[in-house]
Amino acid sequence: MHEDLIPMLLTGFGETLYMVVLSTVAAIVLGLPLGVLVVITSTGHVLESPRLNRILGAVINITRSFPFIIMIVLLLPLSRFLVGTTLGATAASVPLSIAAAPFLARIIENSLKEVDRGKVEAALAMGATPLQIVRKVLIPEALSSLVLGVTLAVITITGFTATAGAIGAGGLGSLAIRYGYMRYREDVMFATVLILVIFVQGVQWGGDRLARRINRNQHRLG
Amino acid sequence: MITINGLNKQYHTPRGTFTALRDVNLHIEKGDIFGIIGLSGAGKSTLIRCLNRLEEPDSGSIVIDGREITRLVTHELREARKKIGMIFQHFNLLDSRTVQGNVAFPLELAGYSHKAIAQRVEEILDLVGLSDKAGSYPAQLSGGQKQRVGIARALANHPEVLLSDEATSALDPQTTSSILELLADINRKLGLTIVLITHEMSVIKQICSKVAVLDRGEIVECGSMQQVFSAPSSATMKLFLEHSALLQGYGAGI
Numbered sequence: 001m002h003e004d005l006i007p008m009l010l011t012g013f014g015e016t017l018y019m020v021v022l023s024t025v026a027a028i029v030l031g032l033p034l035g036v037l038v039v040i041t042s043t044g045h046v047l048e049s050p051r052l053n054r055i056l057g058a059v060i061n062i063t064r065s066f067p068f069i070i071m072i073v074l075l076l077p078l079s080r081f082l083v084g085t086t087l088g089a090t091a092a093s094v095p096l097s098i099a100a101a102p103f104l105a106r107i108i109e110n111s112l113k114e115v116d117r118g119k120v121e122a123a124l125a126m127g128a129t130p131l132q133i134v135r136k137v138l139i140p141e142a143l144s145s146l147v148l149g150v151t152l153a154v155i156t157i158t159g160f161t162a163t164a165g166a167i168g169a170g171g172l173g174s175l176a177i178r179y180g181y182m183r184y185r186e187d188v189m190f191a192t193v194l195i196l197v198i199f200v201q202g203v204q205w206g207g208d209r210l211a212r213r214i215n216r217n218q219h220r221l222g
Numbered sequence: 223m224i225t226i227n228g229l230n231k232q233y234h235t236p237r238g239t240f241t242a243l244r245d246v247n248l249h250i251e252k253g254d255i256f257g258i259i260g261l262s263g264a265g266k267s268t269l270i271r272c273l274n275r276l277e278e279p280d281s282g283s284i285v286i287d288g289r290e291i292t293r294l295v296t297h298e299l300r301e302a303r304k305k306i307g308m309i310f311q312h313f314n315l316l317d318s319r320t321v322q323g324n325v326a327f328p329l330e331l332a333g334y335s336h337k338a339i340a341q342r343v344e345e346i347l348d349l350v351g352l353s354d355k356a357g358s359y360p361a362q363l364s365g366g367q368k369q370r371v372g373i374a375r376a377l378a379n380h381p382e383v384l385l386s387d388e389a390t391s392a393l394d395p396q397t398t399s400s401i402l403e404l405l406a407d408i409n410r411k412l413g414l415t416i417v418l419i420t421h422e423m424s425v426i427k428q429i430c431s432k433v434a435v436l437d438r439g440e441i442v443e444c445g446s447m448q449q450v451f452s453a454p455s456s457a458t459m460k461l462f463l464e465h466s467a468l469l470q471g472y473g474a475g476i
Contacts, residue, residue: 122314125274126328126379127303136327140318218317218361 002187008175009191013199015089016171019096019161022089024154026097027104031153034060034101035108036134046120046130060102068163071099092161092169100157107149111142144214151207155200162196172196223415224250224273224383229282231268231439242268243279244439250432255409255416257430259423259462265439266419270385273417274306275299287382304332307376311388313368315360315375321347322356325374332379342378349411350374350404366397373404377414384408386418390425398422402429423466427451435459 034056040046041053066074075095076086083091115138123137139146162173172192180189229246232239242265250256260266271277273284275291284291286306294302315324322343329339347353350370360368369389376384386405390398406429409416420426426433426447434444435458442456454460 116312116314118310118312118314119316121276122308122310123327123331125276125303125306125308125385126331126375127300128331129300132331136330137316141316143318214318218359 002185005187005191008179008188009172009195012170012172012175012192013195015169016158016161016173016196016199019089019093019164019169019171020154020157022093023096023100023157023160024150026093027100027153027157028150030097030101031104032108034105035112036138038105038109039112039138040130040134046124046133060105063098063102064106066099068095068099068160069167071095072164072167087168089170092164092171096157096160096164099160100153103156104149104153107152108146111145111149112138114145115141144211144218147211147214148207151203151211154203154207158196158200158203223252223254223287224248224417225283225285226273227283227285229269229272229284230280231265231272231277232280241439243272246282246436246439246441248434248441248444250415250417252415253409253413254432255406255418255430257426257433258417258419258436259421259426259433259459260419260436261421261458263438264436266421266436267387269436270387270417270419273383273385274303274308304328304379305381306383306385307379307381308385308387309369309372309376309389311391313360313365313372313392315368315371317360320357320359321352321363321371321374324360324371325378328375328379346374346378349377349408364397365393366401369393369397369401370404373401373408377408377412382415384414384416386416388419388421391420391422395424398425399428405429423462427466435462 037047038053038056038060041049041056043050043053072092072095075098078098079086079091079094082094085091119137119141120133123133128136161169161171162176165171165173165175166177168174172195176189176192179185180192226246226248229243230241231243232241246269258266258269268277272279273286273291279292282292286302289302291299291302316327319327325343325346326339329342334342343356344353347356350373352367352370352374355363355367360371363371372389384405390401393401402425405416405418408414409429418425418430430447432444432446433450435442435450435456437456437458443450443454443459450459451463454463
């Protein structure tokens with residue numbers, strides 16, 4: 001074992017964590033409204049608008065069809081504009097967020113669609129506005145499923161960071177490629193993979209636990 | 223209290239046009255428990271859902287307490303709905319909220335203060351006999367208890383009318399009876415007008431003061447309970463009466 005291994009891994013993991021957290025937050029900020037809008041503009045829902053629904057659906061599908069590595073290249077100018085550089089973890093978070101947002105929007109859409117139509121109708125009959133229905137009915141009723149969706153997104157974003165690492169984002173993926181692959185440092189390769197496996201397990205465990213906790217009351221039988 | 227005039231509603235499907243309501247005219251007095259009975263597909267649900275415009279009628283007018291519901295624009299309709307309570311066959315409670323939270327929901331929408339909400343929730347849970355379940359979640363309640371929460375929620379904001387959309391159809395006969403008793407009790411205590419739809423004759427018999435019979439989208443008979451029961455004029459009502467007599471006959475032998 002080389003003595004540079006531990007500090008290298010710490011820095012790498014720090015960068016990965018930073019990218020994942022920043023991109024997840026940004027992806028929620030972009031993806032949540034998108035997912036909500038797709039649901040409520042669908043036929044028979046509280047803000048029915050077939051045209052807007054089709055447009056949003058197309059936007060999501062188109063952005064989702066780009067391979068991530070192409071997305072990074074395409075968004076280089078945007079990263080430069082927003083962050084001032086195309087290198088580093090912050091710059092990489094721009095394409096990461098934009099790639100994850102439509103993915104998350106679809107997951108959120110699926111969760112919100114599961115909310116029983118009758119609950120929405122009851123709220124309408126009580127004079128709720130569309131915004132109140134989103135805030136007080138759709139999101140709280142789908143919360144445990146939304147938590148699982150965000151967990152899935154975090155794990156997907158973690159995978160994306162490795163790709164981003166290949167072209168200058170830093171993080172564990174970058175270590176694995178630059179040292180593990182290009183310099184035949186098997187210890188680096190092994191350690192990065194191990195850390196990622198543990199990290200993903202931990203995220204899934206935490207997400208499951210949180211979702212169960214939210215769900216417990218709602219489905220506990222008397 | 224409620225006047226329905228010339229109400230029409232059609233559904234357009236790829237397979238053709240279906241007439242759900244045809245020239246429906248009804249007058250419901252304040253304090254009535256008004257039952258609308260009909261077979262499946264007769265248009266009962268469409269009719270009651272037109273009263274708060276969960277369904278949009280094609281033509282005709284609905285006036286509730288002097289306000290023409292059918293002419294209201296979106297935000298006016300929302301305000302009007304806050305004074306029209308509704309209960310449902312499948313209760314439609316929010317699973318993420320406790321009993322207390324469910325009853326508080328319409329009060330939050332109406333902009334009550336926290337203090338006023340807490341006070342009103344306590345009052346109304348007492349009225350439906352669920353004070354001890356305030357902190358329970360719907361999943362922990364029986365069907366009858368869930369419907370009591372539904373009723374409490376519908377009554378929380380002091381409505382003028384209560385619409386009951388097959389509210390007892392998912393309940394067993396005993397529970398049905400206790401829920402109907404509660405509705406009759408509320409009608410007496412609060413003078414609340416209740417409009418209910420059902421396909422069960424026993425529901426009508428137990429609590430309604432007036433009844434209308436809906437058959438394929440048309441009102442074929444309407445009057446006080448005594449009138450309709452002693453001298454039914456429509457084939458549908460005769461069928462219902464025969465059937466319920468038959469069931470009672472069978473029931474005696476079970």
